[in-house]
Amino acid sequence: ITCRDQPYRGRPCDDDHGRCKPSFLIIGVGKCGTSSLYYYLTDHPSVKAAAQKQIQWFDHQYSASRFNAYLDRSFPHHMEPGEMTGEASPGYAQYSEVPVRVAKHLPETRVLVIVRDPAERAYSAYHYNYLNVVRPNKKRTFEFLIEHETRLLAKCLENNSENKIDLSRDCYGRTTAKDTYGVDDMPLANQHLWRQLVGRSLYILYLDWWPEFFMVCSELLAAPETAADEMATVAAYLGLPTFDFRPVVDKGKYNAGAKHLGYGKVTPWDQAEKLADLRPPMTAAARHLIDTFAHPHTTRLFERANRSCPKWGSSRRLDDATTTLYSPEDPHALSSSSSSSATKNDDEGTLPRDLFS
Numbered sequence: 001i002t003c004r005d006q007p008y009r010g011r012p013c014d015d016d017h018g019r020c021k022p023s024f025l026i027i028g029v030g031k032c033g034t035s036s037l038y039y040y041l042t043d044h045p046s047v048k049a050a051a052q053k054q055i056q057w058f059d060h061q062y063s064a065s066r067f068n069a070y071l072d073r074s075f076p077h078h079m080e081p082g083e084m085t086g087e088a089s090p091g092y093a094q095y096s097e098v099p100v101r102v103a104k105h106l107p108e109t110r111v112l113v114i115v116r117d118p119a120e121r122a123y124s125a126y127h128y129n130y131l132n133v134v135r136p137n138k139k140r141t142f143e144f145l146i147e148h149e150t151r152l153l154a155k156c157l158e159n160n161s162e163n164k165i166d167l168s169r170d171c172y173g174r175t176t177a178k179d180t181y182g183v184d185d186m187p188l189a190n191q192h193l194w195r196q197l198v199g200r201s202l203y204i205l206y207l208d209w210w211p212e213f214f215m216v217c218s219e220l221l222a223a224p225e226t227a228a229d230e231m232a233t234v235a236a237y238l239g240l241p242t243f244d245f246r247p248v249v250d251k252g253k254y255n256a257g258a259k260h261l262g263y264g265k266v267t268p269w270d271q272a273e274k275l276a277d278l279r280p281p282m283t284a285a286a287r288h289l290i291d292t293f294a295h296p297h298t299t300r301l302f303e304r305a306n307r308s309c310p311k312w313g314s315s316r317r318l319d320d321a322t323t324t325l326y327s328p329e330d331p332h333a334l335s336s337s338s339s340s341s342a343t344k345n346d347d348e349g350t351l352p353r354d355l356f357s
């Protein structure tokens with residue numbers, strides 16, 4: 001990618017009012033490495049951090065008349081020419097009203113999105129967004145959840161002439177957990193996240209709403225050897241001066257593993273690898289189901305983004321012994337594995353909040 005001009009032509013601040021606009025928004029996707037992307041980027045000397053990693057203003061707190069308050073609260077009050085700021089809110093991507101709001105208030109901001117192998121993203125979300133909120137004696141397997149979800153997804157997509165669905169509305173977003181899973185003991189907390197293990201991995205369904213975005217491949221940030229180069233590409237897209245990202249990348253991965261220790265918690269690479277190994281392998285059947293389901297959407301994503309991600313569809317670890325999915329004859333099949341303890345939950349309100357995304 002060739003280096004672009006800086007958004008707002010290098011002057012995002014209105015110095016009379018001490019207000020600076022974000023030059024980039026990382027709009028998602030949750031569990032794809034948004035924390036690492038944000039913290040690597042804010043290590044660049046010309047990038048000033050926001051007040052916190054996840055602001056979630058354009059989705060859950062939006063009010064057109066409160067835009068200046070959002071800027072005041074979230075970003076630095078002064079920057080030198082050539083400096084920029086930005087934020088990462090993994091909940092922005094999935095709501096169809098957000099791109100409209102962003103275009104209205106921040107017409108020059110650049111949109112970054114990080115995507116991950118769909119099955120790996122879903123499996124990560126299962127551990128983080130589901131096992132952390134479900135009561136241990138009510139635990140359902142990954143296979144149980146994805147099999148029911150893909151059945152619903154298939155039905156909703158079939159009934160939609162544009163082959164697009166709104167994850168928070170339409171057939172998919174409106175169907176109750178009981179209708180999907182046939183049982184009523186599913187947890188309420190974070191249900192917009194754990195009920196959309198597969199849906200949120202069909203990235204193009206909602207990225208289609210965004211007029212322009214730059215797609216980062218999670219897999220390229222997942223190894224120190226390729227991460228610094230991928231970050232240099234991101235920096236060039238934002239019009240930032242050349243910078244060596246190796247020192248910050250060498251520190252490790254941010255927000256790794258199923259326990260929420262804070263988005264800014266960095267885990268050294270070797271320990272992150274051990275954390276991943278603690279997780280029981282995904283079954284071959286589960287991977288096959290998600291790979292097959294996601295394939296047409298992934299093809300369209302790569303065409304639209306004009307980039308493709310290497311290694312999708314080839315899991316690092318698989319339990320090849322397990323080839324059958326959850327079977328309807330065994331409706332109460334419980335996971336024999338993972339037992340993450342509850343760490344941090346949303347309140348159980350009905351408004352979807354991605355604060356624990």
Ligand SMILES: Nc1ncnc2c1ncn2[C@@H]1O[C@H](COP(=O)(O)OS(=O)(=O)O)[C@@H](OP(=O)(O)O)[C@H]1O
Pocket residue numbers: 029030031032033034035036090124125128218219220221222223227252253254255256257258263272356357
């Ligand atoms: N550098 C890098 N490259 C690729 N992947 C990375 C990287 N850093 C973190 N991770 C993995 O991304 C998962 C966390 O993603 P997010 O930070 O987006 O999660 S959140 O939605 O904000 O909670 C989480 O995945 P799992 O550990 O599989 O759950 C992280 O390990």
